[in-house]
Amino acid sequence: RYLGYRKSIVLGGLMMGAGYFMMGIHSLTMLYVAMTLVIVGNGFFKPNISTLLGNFYSTDEYKDKKDEGYNIFYMGINVGAFICNFFGAALQILLGWQYAFMAAGIGMFIGVVVFLLGTKHYTGFDQKKGTQEGDMPFYKIVLFILVPSIVFGIIGWFLKGVQSEMNPDSAIFGSDSTDAFIFACIPVIYFYASLYFKAKPDEKRPIGALLSIFAVVILFWAVFKLNGSALTTWADRYTDRQVTGTTEKVFSTLVQSKEITYAKAETELYDEQFRLQKENGVVKKVVDYPVYFRNVAPEKLPEEGTKISVWATNLSQSINPGWVIILTPLIVAFFTFLRSRKKEPSTPTKIAFGLLIS
Structure with a gap:
């Protein structure tokens, strides 16, 4: 409404980049500041860049190519999501977590620069619309939604449930933050x-349909x-990540694995459900074997003092985008085949099938 799509996207990208950099600072306060920047920046960035793309394909010339445009857009996101974990693993193993976060910040800044360089391609589609007739004013959004949410969030944080051995903090839904x-x-x-109950009779059906989609989409993204x-x-505590032989040599050469020694030493204390134990905000320590070996079958445990190689946990984050990269061309080819036979379903129908499968 006020900044337009381009300025909102650039501002969001810069906020996220700064947030990623700040995550490399070992401080709880800085962590919360960094997370706030990433969250707010994502709010500026993600919805606006998707809408900007939709605006580009809203003209008669490109309207029939909108689905393909979003497929390319989504494919590009997942190619980045697939590759970045390998760089993150190498940086974490070689230099530490802070450098992996800094690399994410650099990547975000590079993305903003690329976006600005491509300004000429979307000129005219990034104009701010301002407040339209029937839109809720910003101050009402703050007063009726944002402020009450903050107040209820504070109430939820301080409201306590029944204390037990499994719930020492008396949280109602598992933790204060979840509450x-x-x-x-x-x-x-x-x-x-x-909105639904106050709507006119002829508006209730479309609003109800939209809210139903909201509910399903919220559940999908929550999972x-x-x-x-x-x-x-x-992947970290319940998966056999050990690599041996040629696989170990490849992973070690690419800096995608690290060594763990089967020997007792000072390590973090975890309970039976692998929850990190703290006392007054300080992590408890204990002399024990590395937590990775807790789920290894007794007959498969290595000899005392032996080192094993395990692949980096964050590589598990490449599984989902990997499948997207593999399956997207097949889905696109399928719908292209249907279009050639004039049987391609509408975009809402495709979304409905996606929700059903999910």
């Missing part, structure tokens, strides 16, 4: 529900975004 998030969602859900946490944790 805060769920409570913060209440005003947002109320707002969208009120999908576990990639960065649950999938990585599973």
